[in-house]
Amino acid sequence: MTTRDGDAFAGHDSVFYCVNMSLLTLSGISKKFDNGTQAIARLDLDVADGEFLSLVGPSGCGKSTALRIIAGLLTPETGMVTFAEPKPPIGFVFQEPTLMPWATALSNARLPLDLNGHHRGEANDRAARALARVGLAGFEKAYPRELSGGMKMRVSIARAIAAEPKLLLMDEPFAALDELTRQALNDDLLKLKREDALTVIFVTHSVYESTYLSSRVVVMTPRPGRVAADLALNPPAERDESYRLSPQFTGDAGRVSVALKSAMAAA
Amino acid sequence: MKRDIGFLRYLIPVVVFAAALVLWEWRVHASGISPLVLATPSDIWTALFEHWDVLGPALLFTLKITAEAFVLATVAGVAIAVLFSLSRVIEWALYPFAVVLQVTPVVAIAPLLLIWIGYDNVNEVLVVLAWIISFFTVLSNTVTGLKSADHNLTDLMKLYGASRLQILWRLQLPSALPYILTGMKISGGLALIGAVTAEFVAGSGNDLGLGWVITLSTRNLDTAQAFAALALLSVLGIAILFALTGLEWALLHRWHESAVKKQS
Incomplete structure (x- = not known):
């Protein structure tokens, strides 16, 4: 529990003192599509202000569904998404450029x-x-x-x-790009995040991409998706090519990889 | 080599067409077919100038009926499709009527329309008949086009708080534009067919269109004049197609794959 900027809560003293730093909370989210597919079994997630959170998991584990539920484009079966007040403006980037x-x-x-x-x-x-x-x-x-x-x-x-936006939702945005373009965009994204103090929720298949970008990686199980592992990473603020070769990066990528494999095996 | 091919693209059809005319002329003379049965190209050419006092105004009249029916078909087709996209209930309720209008042979409706609209308003009857023939293609193409908008872009617009009308204006209509233009290209040709066949079945009022000229010419065994009218109809049809293809190019060439020149 901690205090936060009081301007938004002027006149609401009782709220002022007991708000934590989470920007949004998913509690008990499940989603079943009309065709009977259970995309998400039960998802609880607390996303802190300023985090770069990657959602990693096998295809069809409900990562994109979770992102769309956060954006308000899908309604969950059960559970709810709670945002900090005032609700942060949201930006969304799809896998395709969608121009x-x-x-x-x-x-x-x-x-x-x-x-x-x-x-x-x-x-x-x-x-x-x-x-x-x-x-x-x-x-x-x-x-x-x-x-x-x-x-x-x-x-x-x-x-x-x-x-x-304050919250940027990205659904495998760089999956279709070649490796060098992808790395360049990764660096540009980190710069934007820093300059605009963005909170980013980033869906990806890639262990290395999630490790490079994130301060936190949430690994999901195969469908129906749940949180299998929640890993805090501590990358340096400024990252470049040398970071990709550092023991910290390879160690973190190893942890994400192991978590992903055990999530797959447990299913 | 490439330049040669581009040149042949225009030369070949012209040469083949000219050859066909020569063959036609020669065949009629050689076989002694009566000019009352089949006129030669030279007879038709002569008739075109000799009867221009009849053919010229008839061409203008047919053009007028075609243009009115085409504009009405485009406006009504797009407007009704937009209405359908705004309300599924309206689509379910009205689409069957559009289909009935489309599948009913226009010849069968003509006598009724003449009774309803009146024998002294034959021009209106012609426009309505030509409109019935040409409007469905605009409607159905536009309906498909409006539904073809990128779902992710629709979602994105909703995320940014777009209203129903904003989504229609900024996303659905531009997405539908290539479909609308395709519908218009087909509709332009159908409007001309409609204008001519309408005259066959509804007759002509005070004015004389090319359809009625053909009817009268064949009754009088003036085959050359009938062919001349037919030739004018072909030219009119080609002109309509060219004009609409030009419009399509003007509106799409910057962005749509169908109108973008391939890089080589």
């Missing part, structure tokens, strides 16, 4: 601002800034079909950060 092909990179990045009724000029400025931050300055007028897979994903990330 509007008829719109330029700038218009794509501007989408959340347009939907929220921002003035065109201000929205353009913010979207252009977001594109510049993901390394796409000069590509504002490019259409998605003129961009490479990595660049499209950068537009997708620019769109997510243009609305200045």
Whole structure:
């Protein structure tokens, strides 16, 4: 238990003193789809403000379902998602870039601002800034079909950060990219997270990607998904190529790998 | 080598078409077929100029009926499809009517329409008949197009608090645009077919369209004039197709795969 910035709770003294630092809590979440598939059995998870949490697990274990439930795009069968007050603005990045092909990179990045009724000029400025931050300055007028897979994903990330979210949900965003592009985007993502003090929930298949990015890795069991292991990592704030070769990284990756294997074996 | 192929792309059809005309001309002369049965290309060419006082206004009249039916078909097709996408109940309730209109032979409706709309309003009857023939393709293409919007983008828009209308305007309609344009291309041709067949079955009012010119010419055994009218219909149909293909290119070439030139 700890106190937090009181501004948001002005006038609510009783709340002020007993709020912990978690940004969101999943309690007793289960999800069964209409076709009878039980995607998630029971998921309890507490996500702290500023965490970089990776959800790792085999295909079909309900990672993406969990992400969509957090975003409010799916309704859980049982359980609930509780957010800190005020509810943090959410950005979402899919595995596919999911861009509007008829719109330029700038218009794509501007989408959340347009939907929220921002003035065109201000929205353009913010979207252009977001594109510049993901390394796409000069590509504002490019259409998605003129961009490479990595660049499209950068537009997708620019769109997510243009609305200045506090919570960023990412569903295997780099899975379809080549290794070097993926590593470059990993580093850029860490930089964005640092600069914007983001909380990130990142779904991935990759043990190494989750180890490199995360301060916490949650390993899920095969379907129906539950938490099999919850590992706290302590990576340095600044990470680069040398970190990938460090004993700490290989040790952490080993722990994640072992946890994943035992989750699979226990199922 | 590539440049040669591009050149042949246009040369081959022109040469083959010209050869077919020559063959036609020669065959009719050689076999002594009566000009009342089959006119030669040169007869048709002559008839085109000799009867231009009849054919010219008839062309304009058919164009007018076609254009009115086509615009109505496009507007109604897209509007009704949008209505369907906004309410599934409306779609379930009204789609059967659209299907009935589509599958009922227009020839069978013509006499009733003449009674309802009136024999002194034949032009309206023609437009309605041509509209019935041409509107369903716009409707069904637009319905499919509106449903083809990326589900993840729809989710994303919902996440950012988009209203139903924002999703329609910013996502569904642009996604449907290639489908709408395909529907319009087919509809343009159907509207012309509708305008001509409507005249066959509903007759002509004070004005004379190409369909009625063909009917009268064949009754008078003026085969050359009937062929001339037919040729004008072909030219009109091709012009409509070209215009709509141009519109499609203008709206899609920046982004849609179908209209993007392949890099080589």
